[in-house]
Amino acid sequence: MKIVRIEAIPFAVPYRKPLRFASGEVHTADHVLVRVHGEDGLVGVAEAPPRPFTYGETQESIIAVIDRIFAPELVGLTVFEREVMAARMDRTVGNPTAKAAVDMAVWDLLGRSLDVPVSQLLGGYTDRMSVSHMVGFAPDAEMVAEAERMRDTYGITTFKVKVGRRPVSLDVGACRALREALGPDVDLYVDGNRGWKPSEAARALHAMADLDLTLSEELCPADDVLGRRWLVSQTPIPTVADESATRPGEVTRELLGGSANMISIKTARTGFTGSQRVLHLCEGLGTEVVMGNQIDGQVGTACSVVFGAAHRSTSGRAGELSNFLDMSDDLLTEPLQITGGEMHVRPGPGIGIEIDPDKLAHYRQDA
Ligand code: MUC
Ligand code: MG
Numbered sequence: 001m002k003i004v005r006i007e008a009i010p011f012a013v014p015y016r017k018p019l020r021f022a023s024g025e026v027h028t029a030d031h032v033l034v035r036v037h038g039e040d041g042l043v044g045v046a047e048a049p050p051r052p053f054t055y056g057e058t059q060e061s062i063i064a065v066i067d068r069i070f071a072p073e074l075v076g077l078t079v080f081e082r083e084v085m086a087a088r089m090d091r092t093v094g095n096p097t098a099k100a101a102v103d104m105a106v107w108d109l110l111g112r113s114l115d116v117p118v119s120q121l122l123g124g125y126t127d128r129m130s131v132s133h134m135v136g137f138a139p140d141a142e143m144v145a146e147a148e149r150m151r152d153t154y155g156i157t158t159f160k161v162k163v164g165r166r167p168v169s170l171d172v173g174a175c176r177a178l179r180e181a182l183g184p185d186v187d188l189y190v191d192g193n194r195g196w197k198p199s200e201a202a203r204a205l206h207a208m209a210d211l212d213l214t215l216s217e218e219l220c221p222a223d224d225v226l227g228r229r230w231l232v233s234q235t236p237i238p239t240v241a242d243e244s245a246t247r248p249g250e251v252t253r254e255l256l257g258g259s260a261n262m263i264s265i266k267t268a269r270t271g272f273t274g275s276q277r278v279l280h281l282c283e284g285l286g287t288e289v290v291m292g293n294q295i296d297g298q299v300g301t302a303c304s305v306v307f308g309a310a311h312r313s314t315s316g317r318a319g320e321l322s323n324f325l326d327m328s329d330d331l332l333t334e335p336l337q338i339t340g341g342e343m344h345v346r347p348g349p350g351i352g353i354e355i356d357p358d359k360l361a362h363y364r365q366d367a
């Protein structure tokens with residue numbers, strides 16, 4: 001089936017409560033809905049979240065690169081020519097979330113045209129994932145209250161705590177308050193979004209040595225090359241590369257350079273095609289992975305669970321699938337559900353979601 005049209009639609013949904021972290025904060029989901037139209041009238045969808053503080057993309061830049069470069073390169077190809085699509089999009093450097101959304105919308109269209117769920121096309125390992133919730137910066141008591149609410153309401157027992165503030169003691173205190181309130185049975189890990197220097201990160205990890213942290217992610221910038229390598233040698237906690245490892249070459253560099261020993265996979269930046277490349281590279285190297293969150297809305301979260309559930313090594317650990325809960329609304333006809341700490345893949349063809357036309361009309365920014 002041929003692709004006849006690709007649309008990039010800006011929309012904006014306010015957050016009830018902003019997410020704050022070392023590299024920025026998000027108050028509104030000002031994302032781009034990508035719709036790929038097939039010649040038989042079927043439409044595939046996905047969303048691109050602009051993260052200027054991580055990838056340099058904005059809502060406007062995502063729309064421009066899709067409208068001006070990717071759509072003309074891809075219209076006329078069939079949904080089976082995804083390798084050609086990837087090669088053509090890769091002629092343009094950067095723009096990871098724009099490329100990823102186009103890729104995933106094409107997979108959605110492929111699944112719909114075959115009447116098969118994408119999760120089964122990708123690997124079909126299981127139909128669900130455990131959920132991990134990201135807790136952003138706030139006074140300690142608010143961070144604790146949020147984690148307790150997520151545990152009591154949704155059954156979530158894995159939490160990623162944002163760290164990377166100065167002074168370092170703020171984050172150490174927050175992690176300690178969370179561990180004391182939640183007890184030994186929850187999994188806690190930390191993500192610094194490059195906020196600390198290597199020496200600060202080492203000091204913080206030392207101060208938190210009794211908190212049984214399971215992972216530490218991106219505590220300092222990738223450009224602190226030797227500092228990051230030294231930090232890995234200072235801690236028994238696996239070091240996750242996230243924004244420093246956004247494509248296979250970067251994954252290889254971080255791992256072989258000794259600056260990380262685990263990788264965060266985000267469908268929002270590598271789509272389904274690129275995420276499989278990263279996953280298979282990690283499997284080949286014997287490296288663990290975690291499904292990360294690009295502060296996705298429900299469309300993006302549905303993509304994460306589709307990919308995460310499809311594969312053995314991504315479904316074996318809680319994926320970051322819950323931060324859409326802080327949005328005031330979303331675009332789906334049926335909201336995603338988290339129960340008993342788990343999210344299921346939707347059973348329908350493609351990604352398994354439908355966009356509510358009234359909600360899209362209400363939140364789109366170009367009408
Ligand atoms: C994360 O894992 O880092 C915050 C910034 C970003 O790019 O993604 C989020 C979550
Ligand atoms: Mg991260």
